[in-house]
Amino acid sequence: MDNANRRLQAIQRSLAPGSEWRRVLVLPDNLGVDVTVPKDAQEATQVAIDNKVVGLYRTLPRSVALVISALGTPHENTADHVPKFPVLEISSPSVIYALHTVYHVQETIPIILSPSIQNGSELTEYLITLAWPADNNPSNVRAKVTQKELFLMRETFWQGAGTSGYHTRGWLRVSTALKGRAPFPYVQSFTRTDLVIASHPLRPPKPPGRGDDETVGRHLAAFHKWHNSDHVNRGWGERGPIEKHREYIKNAMADPAVQPLMMSWDGELMGYCEIVWIKENHVAPYVPEGARDYDRGLHVLVGEEKLRGTLRSTTCQRPKTKRYQYFSGSPHECPNDI
Incomplete structure (x- = not known):
C-alpha cells in the first residue's frame, strides 16, 4: 500500500x-x-x-x-x-x-x-x-x-x-x-x-573551552605567575604583563592547530600544556625526515614548584594527554608522538 x-x-x-x-x-x-x-x-x-x-x-x-x-x-x-x-x-x-x-x-x-x-x-x-x-x-x-x-x-x-x-x-x-x-x-x-x-x-574542530568567569580568571592568574618565574621563562621565554598572557591564551584558543590545556593535581593547578599538530607548528623543521600529516606534539610547563618532578609529570602526560592525542587524531594514519 x-x-x-x-x-x-x-x-x-x-x-x-x-x-x-x-x-x-x-x-x-x-x-x-x-x-x-x-x-x-x-x-x-x-x-x-x-x-x-x-x-x-x-x-x-x-x-x-x-x-x-x-x-x-x-x-x-x-x-x-x-x-x-x-x-x-x-x-x-x-x-x-x-x-x-x-x-x-x-x-x-x-x-x-x-x-x-x-x-x-x-x-x-x-x-x-x-x-x-x-x-x-x-x-x-x-x-x-x-x-x-x-x-x-x-x-x-x-x-x-x-x-x-x-x-x-x-x-x-x-x-x-x-x-x-x-x-x-x-x-x-x-x-x-x-x-x-x-x-x-584540514583539522577537526577543537572541543570548546569550559569554565565560568571565576575559573578562567584563576587560570589566567596562575598562567601569568608561572611565566614570570625564572624556571618557566628559561624554557618558554614569555615573561611579561598579564595583558600579554591574556593575548597569548586568546591566540592559542583561536588556533585550530593548538589545543591549550590546564593541568591539575588533586584539584590544585599544576601547569599548562599545548597539544599541537606538528606540521602547523614552528618545531616542524626540526623533525628528522620531516613531519607527517598527523604527527602530534606536546609543549608542557609545570609551574608549581612543589608539584614538579618526574613522577607527577609522567603520570599526567602519559595516560591523559597521549590518550587524547591518539583518539583525537585521524583514521588515515597512525600519528607519531613528538
Whole structure:
C-alpha cells in the first residue's frame, strides 16, 4: 500500500502545473531524491525525498572562490586559476546531497544558510564538525559563526549523513565509539603565519573551552605567575604583563592547530600544556625526515614548584594527554608522538 501511495503521489506531482521534476539521487534506503527544474534564475529549486518536499535552494547573484593559498600576502586574491562558483542559499541541510549531484562538476559549492532557519548557528557548527563545509577564511576560529559563505567539499560527500542530530540515513555506518560522528575526511588545507608556511589536512574542530568567569580568571592568574618565574621563562621565554598572557591564551584558543590545556593535581593547578599538530607548528623543521600529516606534539610547563618532578609529570602526560592525542587524531594514519 505504501508503495502504491508513493507512486500516486509521484504521478500527482509530475502533473502539477509549472513544475518539472527530475531524479538526481537514490539514497541507501532506496528513497529517491528529486529536484524541480527552474524556469529562470530567480526561481528557487525544490528538493523532495520520497515525494515530499524537504527544502529548497536558490542561486544568488554573486560568485566566490575558495582561497586557501597565499594567505596573508599581497597575492591572496590575485590567482586567476581558482574557479569562482555561484553562491547558493539553502533552506535545509537535507538539500546538500542533491547539490553534490546537481553540481557534480564543481569541486566546491559555496552556500549560505537561509535567514529563515531558526537554528542557523547550531546547524553551521554541526556542518563544520562534519567537515562538510570549509569557511572562506581558513585562519578563522572554526566554531565562529558568520554569514560568510561555507564551501561544500566533494571529499566530504560520504560524511554527509549517518550522523545523529539531523540525519538518519547514509552510506557510512558510524561506529558507536565515535558517538555519532562520522570519520573526519581528508581535505587539503594550508597555514601561513610569521613562523610557519605549510600544507596539511584540514583539522577537526577543537572541543570548546569550559569554565565560568571565576575559573578562567584563576587560570589566567596562575598562567601569568608561572611565566614570570625564572624556571618557566628559561624554557618558554614569555615573561611579561598579564595583558600579554591574556593575548597569548586568546591566540592559542583561536588556533585550530593548538589545543591549550590546564593541568591539575588533586584539584590544585599544576601547569599548562599545548597539544599541537606538528606540521602547523614552528618545531616542524626540526623533525628528522620531516613531519607527517598527523604527527602530534606536546609543549608542557609545570609551574608549581612543589608539584614538579618526574613522577607527577609522567603520570599526567602519559595516560591523559597521549590518550587524547591518539583518539583525537585521524583514521588515515597512525600519528607519531613528538
